[in-house]
Amino acid sequence: MLNSEFISHESSLDLTGSESSRLRTAVRPESLFITCTDSIMDQVIERIQRVPSILVLRSPGSEPPLETDGDDSSSSVIDHVLNQHSVRDIFVCGHSMCSSASVEDRQTAHPKLSGVDRMLQKIQHRQEMNERSREQVIQQMEKLARPPSVSRAISRGDLRVHGLFYLTESGTFTTYDELNSQFVLSSSP
Template sequence: MSKFAAGVVKFQKEIYPKNVDLFGMLSKGQKPEALFITCSDSRIELGMLTQTLPGDLFVVRNAGNIVPPHSNSTGATTAAIEFAVGALKVPHIVICGHTDCGAAKGAMDLDKLDNLPHVRDWLGYMRAAVDIVGAIGQDLNEHDRMVMLLEQNIRLQLNHLKTHPTVAVAIAKGELQLHGWVYDIGAGEVLALNAETDAFEPVSELYADEVGEYLKETTAHAHG
């Protein structure tokens, strides 16, 4: 704990004083730009990956970046989605998987998880993705099969997401956009699902227009 305690002390002495106005604003409420659903894996650091500040993202993390299909049983992920869309009115939801995902590996062989019954049951929400890989990925090597699973899982969880009433309504009203990403930890690359082609493309290419416009606005603001 010494490392974490030292980090808090550094935050209080060095970071907070430089951002008093930001934290003062955040103390009055939040208006995040997106709900970000990603894996609990300790290697996923969203502030670093997306270069965002506190208040920008409403975050849900769990093993395998899973979204259970909507049901009448209340769960933490379901409640968080409902709050983010129904109360906070986020305009975007991103589901982000990652390479070397332990949850994805576990989903490929659930029989080995008998000593982790809750994990085994949770990863059952990835079953359709696993079955797709088993059906059409038999001729692929282990690496490519895992890549296929990560991408199929993103597609599956996006479909699950659309079963949530608040999400379905917001999409129907044109107030919400869904995004599927896969983060390659070793390469620093992020691939995003192109809804028109159903293929994964580099974020830098798929969002090129949006990125260009954002950079123009931030540059203009900096010189304003």
């Protein structure tokens, strides 16, 4: 059923002539936004994808590919935007409560813990997860800058790599300040 619906919808698309040409010239990304596949980021991505100059790449834990990872789709996207488009900024965006940054859950059942102690334990666990997620963003920025094509573009001043951290609880972004080695409150990307 779904397959036949897709085929009938696909055949109703008329992307020939001027419409096809307009679409090819209209999609010129200036920024690449790499973020997590966690569903918690869906609403953020939905807003970002409304901006035609931003291309979104989603991978588990916002993980950019290594050059040695081979010819996978993520490597191809990064290579393509660097070589075929005028992408000047790459944003690596992590988020609070990221499933890929889960810290081993230390919340084993302790019947002797009071409700307050259990609550404090949960808060500490959440803080540890978020700190690990922030560390992952920094590591991923460094990893992204390693391939020769990316490092050359950065050294020429043609490309900037930015770190973002989305606080899902408040809906705000923090930006990685390399000079001070910390995330600071920012406006939306």
